[in-house]
Amino acid sequence: MTDKAKLELNGKPIEVPVIVGTEDEHAIDISELRAKTGFITLDDGYGNTGSCKSAITYIDGEKGILRYRGIPIEQLAAKSSFLETAWLVIWGELPTRAQLDGFTALVLENARLHENLLRHFESFPANGHPMAELSAMINTVSCYELDIMNGEDAKNIESAAARLLGKVCTIAAASYNAAQGKPIIQPDPALGYADNFLQMMFSQGRKDYRVDHEVAAALDLIFVLHADHEQNCSTSTVRMVASSGANLFASCAAGVCALWGPLHGGANAAVLDQLESIHKSGVTVKDYIARAKDKTSGVRLMGFGHRVYKNYDPRAKIIKATADRILDKLHINDPLLDIARELEAAALADSYFKDRSLYPNVDFYSGIIMRAIGIPVNMFTVMFAIGRMPGWIAHWKELHDQKSRIYRPRQVYIGKPIRDYVAMESR
Ligand code: SDX
Numbered sequence: 001m002t003d004k005a006k007l008e009l010n011g012k013p014i015e016v017p018v019i020v021g022t023e024d025e026h027a028i029d030i031s032e033l034r035a036k037t038g039f040i041t042l043d044d045g046y047g048n049t050g051s052c053k054s055a056i057t058y059i060d061g062e063k064g065i066l067r068y069r070g071i072p073i074e075q076l077a078a079k080s081s082f083l084e085t086a087w088l089v090i091w092g093e094l095p096t097r098a099q100l101d102g103f104t105a106l107v108l109e110n111a112r113l114h115e116n117l118l119r120h121f122e123s124f125p126a127n128g129h130p131m132a133e134l135s136a137m138i139n140t141v142s143c144y145e146l147d148i149m150n151g152e153d154a155k156n157i158e159s160a161a162a163r164l165l166g167k168v169c170t171i172a173a174a175s176y177n178a179a180q181g182k183p184i185i186q187p188d189p190a191l192g193y194a195d196n197f198l199q200m201m202f203s204q205g206r207k208d209y210r211v212d213h214e215v216a217a218a219l220d221l222i223f224v225l226h227a228d229h230e231q232n233c234s235t236s237t238v239r240m241v242a243s244s245g246a247n248l249f250a251s252c253a254a255g256v257c258a259l260w261g262p263l264h265g266g267a268n269a270a271v272l273d274q275l276e277s278i279h280k281s282g283v284t285v286k287d288y289i290a291r292a293k294d295k296t297s298g299v300r301l302m303g304f305g306h307r308v309y310k311n312y313d314p315r316a317k318i319i320k321a322t323a324d325r326i327l328d329k330l331h332i333n334d335p336l337l338d339i340a341r342e343l344e345a346a347a348l349a350d351s352y353f354k355d356r357s358l359y360p361n362v363d364f365y366s367g368i369i370m371r372a373i374g375i376p377v378n379m380f381t382v383m384f385a386i387g388r389m390p391g392w393i394a395h396w397k398e399l400h401d402q403k404s405r406i407y408r409p410r411q412v413y414i415g416k417p418i419r420d421y422v423a424m425e426s427r
Contacts, residue, residue: 009037023058040410047307050231052239052404056089056394057230064311068228069093077318082223083107083165083193086390089228090161090397103162108196110159111166111187113174114144121178130382131266133175134168135256141167142249160248161393168389169193172382173200194220197386202374215373218326219383222366225315226387228394230308234258234265238392242399243407252392256385262302265384267363268370271303272377275336275367278343285342293352301347303364310357319365326369337368 003018005028014036017029027050034040043049058067066073068089076085080094083104087095095103120140124133141163148160166187174184177200185200194216203209229235237258242251259265278288292301306313327334344360347353367380375383 007037009039012037019053021053023060034410040412042412045307046231046236051236051407052231052399052402054230054395054398055092056391056398057228059230059308061306061308061310064309064314066229066314073225073314074318076224077221080224081193082220082227082387082390085224085227086161086165086393089390090157090394103158104193105189106158106162107166107193108187108189108191109166110163111170111189111196113141113167113170113184113186117141117144118174118184121174121184124175124178126179126181128175128179129260130172130175130179130379131256131260131385134171134382134385135253135260137171137175138164138168138249138253138256141171142247145249157248157393157397161390164249164252164393165193165389168386169197170200172379172386173197175382176201176376176379177204192216192220194223198373214329215326218322218369219373221322222319222369222383223387225318225362225366226384228388228391232264233261234388235391235395239395239399239404240407242396243404245406248393248396251396252389255388255392259385259388260381265363265381265388267302267361268367268380268384269377271340271363272336272367272371272380274302275339275343278339279335285339285346288343289346289350292347293350301343301353301358304347304353304360305356305358306361309359309361312359313361315362316360316364319362319369320360323365323368323372327372330372332372334368334372336371340365340368 003020004015005018007014007016016033019027019029021027030041041049056069058070059065068076068085069092071088071094076088080088084095084100087100087103117137117140120137121133145160145163148156148163170187177184182204185204187196188199189196191199191211195211195213198211198216198219199209231239234255238251238255241254242248246254262270274288277283278285288299289301291297291299292304323337327337344364347358353359363384366384367377370380370383371377
């Protein structure tokens with residue numbers, strides 16, 4: 001459904017179309033604005049700007065709603081699995097049994113890395129950041145996948161998606177083991193997605209190692225909860241890169257770099273650092289909250305606040321309940337979880353946070369679970385990237401299906417007016 005909006009610029013009235021989305025979101029379509037008026041719009045941080053129309057994920061930040069392809073996140077968290085959710089996010093419908101079994105087999109069979117690639121991990125220093133290695137290795141892996149790099153037919157995309165989803169786990173586990181000087185373990189296609197990841201990560205040198213299926217299920221759930229989140233910073237980056245015609249692996253490697261930032265996917269690690277610093281320093285929760293409110297402190301309450309959610313992030317609710325369950329199951333009494341709960345209670349009772357609609361987001365509790373599983377803090381954002389891979393693949397595919405133009409925003413120039421070159425001796 002479209003309507004019209006009336007603008008008056010330099011005394012001249014113009015009409016622009018209004019686009020209405022599935023859930024009654026309204027947008028002013030300014031695609032012709034510059035051609036008709038010479039004006040562009042300016043929106044720092046794109047807080048008011050839609051970059052595209054998308055059918056993948058719907059978020060209502062005021063109500064704390066998140067749906068993948070129309071299905072509420074709460075139902076997917078309770079009933080689905082990561083690879084089933086990945087299929088839904090990428091192809092738009094829940095898979096049939098045959099589709100899911102075929103895709104699962106394709107992902108696990110393609111998780112293996114070419115033996116030549118294993119030597120790359122020897123070149124990384126032990127303290128190399130796993131996000132740098134993940135981004136580098138996604139592009140490096142693509143050198144061995146040339147047969148699917150530029151095709152856009154359905155079979156090709158399913159194959160590319162399967163290879164990427166499979167190999168990111170092997171890259172992550174290889175990075176972890178190589179950093180400890182341990183041999184790299186290749187995947188076992190007979191295992192489930194999360195089970196295989198845990199096996200590659202932790203079975204090294206442990207003959208008695210058995211994957212705890214409840215732990216694997218908790219990790220699979222974390223992946224489901226991270227699968228997509230509409231036009232967040234890293235997904236917008238993937239779309240930006242994809243719009244130039246770059247292949248799927250290059251676009252997702254760019255998404256990894258954007259996700260790394262502490263204001264985005266890096267927040268889950270920053271939350272753990274924050275909890276550990278409170279625990280070690282003995283600073284009270286009250287004092288820490290005071291610092292987070294003080295703009296001059298340079299401290300933010302990491303894992304709190306969100307550009308879109310002005311209510312409790314629905315994913316945070318589910319992860320918080322899972323943290324309680326997993327720590328009980330593993331008989332872990334983690335003082336950091338107690339601190340996290342105290343911080344949340346104090347912030348939610350404080351007018352500074354309430355007035356700004358600052359609530360826990362997906363990153364506030366996820367690190368507690370990953371720490372309990374034994375994932376090192378510097379790999380928390382890698383786990384976020386693995387979970388977000390289906391969303392990045394889906395947006396890369398949607399942009400191509402929509403035959404989108406290359407993304408090329410405009411700007412308002414505020415630099416120097418025209419001036420002449422000045423010879424060195426006259427400067
Ligand atoms: C993710 O976009 C997505 O969908 C992202 C994500 C996904 O799934 O892809 O959901 C994943 O990135 C979650 C967010 C993880 N980041 C953090 O937890 C870092 C801490 N949070 C913030 O830095 C902040 O809340 C952002 C970055 C998440 C959102 O920033 P905005 O929308 O640009 O908001 P802002 O910085 O303009 O803040 C508005 C006000 C400011 O105060 P005033 O100027 O109004 O006085 O709220 C304050 C901010 O100072 N504020 C905080 C705060 N977050 C915002 N104050 C203290 N602690 C915080 N965490």
